[in-house]
Amino acid sequence: MSTSTPASSSYLNNTTDDPTRRAPLIVGDNDFHSVTNAVCGIVEMPKTPPAWWIAFFISVSLTGVLFAMITYLITTGVGVWGLQTPVAWGWAIVNFVFWVGIGHAGTLISAILFLLRQRWRTSINRFAEGMTIFAVVCAGIFPGIHVGRVWVAYWLAPIPNQMSMWPNFRSPLLWDVFAVGTYATVSLLFWYMGMIPDLASIRDRAKSKVRWFIYGILSLGWRSSNRHWHRFEMAYLLLAALATPLVLSVHSVVSFDFAVSIIPGWHTTIFPPYFVAGAIFSGFAMVVTLVIPTRKFFHLEEIITLRHLESMSKIMLATGMMVGLAYSTEFFIAWYSGNSYEAFAFLNRAFGPYAWAYWIMVSCNVLVPQIFWVKKFRTNLIVLWIASILINVGMWFERFVIVVSSLSRDFLPSSWGYYRPSIVDVMTFVGSFGLFMTLFLLFVRFLPIVGMAEVKGVMPQAHLKDVAAQGHGDYHGDILTEKGEV
Amino acid sequence: MTEDKSNDIFTFPKWTWVLRPGVAVAAVGGLVYASVVIYLGFSPKATDVGYMPTQPVPYSHALHVGQLGMDCRYCHTGVEQTARATIPPTQTCMNCHSKVRANSEKLIPVRESYATGMPVPWIRVHDLPDYVYFDHSAHVRRGVGCVSCHGRIDTMEVVFQAEPLSMGWCLECHRSPEKHLRPAEFVTKLDWVPEEDQLALGSRLRETNNINPPTDCNTCHR
Amino acid sequence: MNVDTTTRSPADDDGAKLYGYVANFDKIDEFLDAVTKVRKAGFTKWDTHTPFVVHGLDAAMGIKPTKLPFLVFGAGLTGCTAGIALQWFTNAFDYPFLISGKPIFSLPANIPVAFELTILFSAITALVGMLAFNGLPQLSHPLHSSRLMKRATDDKFLISIEAADPNFDLIKTRELLESLGPLQVEAVEA
């Protein structure tokens, strides 16, 4: 990382804690144009770097594996997975919840931080939103293919039919269909809408007719008219206001799949907040995992600054603690409720056949984030990166523990079982990462990965010298250059 | 700091204004169109009604039932006792045709069958999915006329499927049977029409015979 | 940051029909002053083009708040009603079936779907409404043929005045614009 020559790169560290000065959100000698160049430069690269090709090749081949597995699954039967009678939901659902969880950071960063006027979001929100979409795409695959008869899965939709049958709206699974569907749609709209002005920038810089044509279409003829900006701002605000409860609802509804059932270890009122916290947690972890290499590779250190990463690690620390609290609350309630089945379910998690998974979960999700109390670690990219990966591992295991360990031992000891994933389970999961990375790579190569318009809006140059004219007294910090202060 | 020195400014032609209304129309219209096509195209009304396979023997219900006035039950003996109406054995045909039209070549397959004991391979016209369990006796005994499901067989030269026989179609009658109930003696009278209003009659029969067809799944699916 | 100063003389501007003038600035404060002046000059068919949302610009231009929120609110209500209605019709009216001994129709079970549909309807309306009000997509617009406009999505701040404006005058308007101290003024053909 940029620790090679401290002298030259010290300016990159804007993680000051000095309360008298607001730290700048963008560092370096940047003006609007340089920002445009930096971001559009990635899209306009004359030739794609070989590293990208290598990564892309790997991802695409993994995607191939994913679809091969899906074909095998659909032609042969769900039996190719490790599922069985007590544990009728396995990796497919675990992966679904895992990906949906990751799909939360984007909308959260865009929407909630927007409403909270967290201006530092601007550098990373586009990136995170993109990640959201791709994660939701991966998530969406699993409930789709995990049903026994994919070819009639459309019965989930309330379509008038010759059977005059309708879906059962009492089922959490159906709520899920609507929640995830809505979430995917809204995230996509949000993402695209924010991108329109930036697409216009690329269009206006286009040198080839093709590029101009494509981005021209995509940017819908945006001419950055302020009369448009006015409504754009309002629409964006509204979308943010809508997406915020949505993002909270989605994982709540996902958690209903479990909470509404009667299985000990599932039937818990704590699930919605617990799942949402977990989702944010894993979402941010995934953003960090992706953003650290990307910003290095495309030299975006000045735009996606160390301070951004530090803030995210703080959020991870906070949400990690929430998740930890949820774990302990579960145990307390299991004991306090006096319900012997509930009590056993949790003892069994911690000390039963699946104890190994449980303790991986606890150490990754609760212990690892504790290092973020120390600023040295928050700002050390290597540590941060590894931690973020561990957190993702932990969050996957959280879902595994919830789904599998609860199901494997419920009420009647006669029907207890032990679930083992099949190789197909594993390949499918790995494949889904391939799909995710493929989409992500295409995104960083062909779309503006930083919201230029928004970043410019929070740059020092964007704020008025004329105090009288200052709309509202928001101060975007001073320009930090390599020489230091201006 | 690169500066755009190129003189060519690309612009879209003026006609592209149509895109705006175009997109709107396409979005709305396409949706409507698709749903209509699917609804009409996939409904059994379109796919199943009118199925008229050619049978090994050109047996005419129009002739036997319509003109000669034979009762359905003469051939379909099981219809009042069992789930199946039962297709008659060749024996039944020969009861008459050993004398009547004994030499008609249309009847060759029948005579062959009778001689060899090999059956006549009729083609099934009214074919419910195999997970549907329909019981003729249960319906006929309650006064549901043959015509309600099979149409005017007595006018058919070649039998064809007159009703969709879809689940929704079954449910209509199970929900309001009065539309189809008739006195037991007229069950096989395909051309019978009630003197009074069908609904009045139907409701009365439903009342007296205590007919409440269930709409439970396992009424038909086992 | 050096600026391209190749200004085309008015002489070039006759001939083809004129859409209007475009002037570009690169300092926000100057730009805002200019905007205020243009507005004071009583133009109606004019606009500004900025690479990002400039605070106080709406005020300077005197743009009235948009009606979009009401539209979205309406859509939200529709979505919610549609959600409840759908669930009532399908599960309680058209083919009511007995599930887990629960009532045929009870609101709690219907809240999630109703909620999601509320969001879905409003979100779609928000985007579509915004585009509709802005008259987008509009791929072809005279301003797209302006060279200055190309930096409007980058780092320049533009004012455009349409020839169609009653107060528009080939010479005066141009002088007015040049008086505001822009980097350039360009006449754009319709």
Next chain:
Amino acid sequence: MSSLKPEKGMQYWRSLDELAQTPEFQEAVQREFPNDEWDRLPPATRRQFLKVMGASFAFAGLTSCRWPKEEIVPFASRPDGRVPGVPEQYATAMEIGGSAIGLLVTSVDGRPIKNEGNPLHPDSLGALPATAQADILQLYDPDRSQRLVYRQSGQEFVKSWDDFAAWTGENIAGTGAGVAVLAEPSSSPSVARLRARFAEVMPDGSWYEYQPISRDAERAGITIAYGRPLRVHAHLDHAEVIACFDADPFFDHPAAIPMSRQFAESRQPSTQGISRLWVAEPAFTITGGRADHRQAVAGSAIPRLLAKLARELVANHNLALSEQAANLEPAFGPVSSEGDAFVTGLAVDLMSHRGSGVILVGPSQAPEVHALAAVLNQALGGVGNTVSYTEASDPERPSHMQAIADLAASVASGEIETLLILGGNPVYDAPADLGFTDLLAKVPNTVHLGLYEDETSQRCSWHLPRAHSLEAWGDGRAWDGTLTLQQPLIEPLYGGRTVAEVVAAVLAESTSNGYDIVRETVAPVFDGGDFEKSWERSLHDGVVKGTAQPLVAVELDGSGLAGAGAPLAELVAAAEPTAERPELVLTADRKVYDGRWANNAWQQELPDAITKTTWDNVLQVAPPTARDLGLSEGDVVEISAAGSSVELPVSLVPGQAAGTLTASLGYGRTAAGTVGNSVGSDVYRLRTTSSPWLVPEVDLRATGRNTILANTQDHFAIDAIGFGARNSRISTLVREVSIDRYLADPEVIHHMDHHPPLVSLWKDKQYEGEQWGMAIDLNACNGCNACVVACQAENNVPVVGREQVINQREMHWLRIDRYFKTEPGVGPLDVDDAEIAFQPMTCIQCENAPCEQVCPVAATQHTEDGINAMVYNRCIGTRYCSNNCPVKVRRFNFFNYHKNLEEVEKLQFNPEVTVRSRGVMEKCTYCVQRIQNVRIAARNDNRPLRDGEIVPACAQTCPTRAIAFGDLNDPASEVSRLREDNRAYATLVELNIRPRTQYLARLTNKVGGGKSSGRAPAHHGEDPTHGKETG
């Protein structure tokens, strides 16, 4: 209709049932009627025909999605009384181990689809053991032999029956010198008659009877005691104290059904008290599971235990043995029953119930032990009341072990030219020490008649296909001697013939077809009257009334007993086996019996009642013994004795006698067929003529390999946490209380669970009209598995195979949960003794069914008559319902389990039940097809349903009538009555799921009440949460 794609498979067999109306089948059916020419169709062609038909239908199914073309092929001329698609039932019979059991077989369009018991038959009483039910699968088994084979100098020739007739003409003639018959013992009078004819026609010929599993020891023991072979009949309905020494009267006995039913009835709570069952056995049996007092005793220690008892009775209770038996007493030896609670307690119990006690000894114990038991029964006054005797058929016959030994001897001496093996499979199941396989090679001409081309067939010069019992005429005798008729329901699919027919053919009898043979045999039985009338009557009933053997008065025989003293003393003195020098006890398998059902997929997949193992035979070891030997579940060990050795996986079974290993016969077949080949290991190899059931002092060596056993229960539940939780739950799941406690406080059952009041958020649904419900009496159930197979046969439940069972994907709709109840605080590996609790578990049809609310497409919902309906064709397979099912009785089709079935196998399908395809959930429906059909019939005759008119398959076949089904809204119905019973309780009542199936608690009758197995009763306050709030 692409959405229906998976169902295409089903169309398939529905078409096949149309197929049943095709000429071939009609011919077949016609020919089953009297005086018809036997079919001479070369066997292969019928198979091909079936294949082709099936294939064509499959093709039809796959053509145009729009209108799958289906043909209807009506009769050319329909026989009277035949209505297509209407099931008919015929009474017939089958023979198991030399005793006939009556069947009532359901047949649709000429294809038998289900075996049920014949209510008029004394050994069936309407019920049927799992084996006899599963036998119908054998009928359609494509692996069954389908041709006559003649082998000569390593070459095979396919022959016809005529060729065989010609061959016998040349080779089996004259006085029969050098001709020997090795027949499977049969109770059939026809076979007996032909055997007599054989003796006449071929005086120099010899006839041997052998079967590996028999009650010969008992027969020998009785001969010792009474001087002649007699058949023992226990009347448990008269017994108040039942003592079983290594005996399993409820399962391993031709009259198991009547006996277990009598016992179940004697356990119904009454103020007179209930009977008490004492069991001493080396390994758990069905009977042992029901015991009030059970002691795990090594097989070799059973004689000592009985001797102890005798001594106790004589010495401490002054029981006078009759003087004929006096000289047995020394044999009781110096054993003292000091501190042996079992013996002392039993002695007291027997003495206080003189005349109403009975001592039963199992067939695997030595004759002397049986003799001693007979003596004690006599002395205790049980004879005539709890025990009675009838003359044994064929008193001269030597024991089967003797017979096969004699045959071996004469083969060895080269006397035998021609050996006819009629049924049986001696190459596989003859005692190892005879080396029968090699001997067989010495015989120039060998003929084998068998259902399969099995191990024996492959080594014989002739193989003849044998007719299945549902394909042939025959007769037999019940255990009590009642004459039973067997009529065919279908033409021999593969052109097989019966033993009687073959013998008749060999003897060139004038009447050589089964029908005539049987009529000739039974003619004398119908003395007087119109023969045809009585014949029709008997055919209809399946039994000839009043033909049971008369009971005989008996007198102990001093001389015989005198000789028994010494050997008994020897047995009593036998050394206790230890973990280091363990003994191996061989048993008849509860599923494949002697191996004859090895190729029966239903039986292979049926979980063993005790070990819950499928597709394998295991070495049962007591946990402490295993711990001492350092063995754990699934370890493969090598057991060797007398030179031969067998490898078996270890299965830890609490309640197994220490130092005693138990393994069941009938596995490790090499020529059983595709299903049964190389399943498990063949322990016949350790069997000897001298000691067929007990192999003392075997060497045991761990191979270091470990296999996963295909168990349907106890997956991975042996960790401390799971073990503890399991034990703590059993007492509320399977409630049990001593009769005394129950009589003292009838409400006690309802105090066994505690939970907050069960309140709903909404008004409870009121159910009008018929409301189906079920009551299962755990006090009657003995876990025999009959219901499991009945359900499988009725509902087209697929078999999934070993691998899938290991993946926990077995499909049984009805399973029997088996819990070992052990002392609290004892670790899983220290459990030396245990009690067993059985709980038949199937969909309990919750009124507030958790499965329903979670199904997104409403594929499972509640019907107006209160059934939790499962709609396969609506199911999309989210499996959410299974997750949310508290009792996990829903089964999912992970694959298309019917894909690999051959057409002929599909003929067994029940056309009244949809065959489920891949990707859908399925479960118990209370046999809704039976409900609907009966209901429609009743409605057609405008009459209300009668209670007991609708009987689900499981209830129909239950030997102990443990399952009751009926209308809960009808206060008079049996099920309502049982649900009002104080013993009635619902499982997991605290979940407020309101199951429609409730259980009746089990009663124990330990001496002095014993320790209550139930949870300590609660304060008897007015706790609203107690009792039947479960609707």
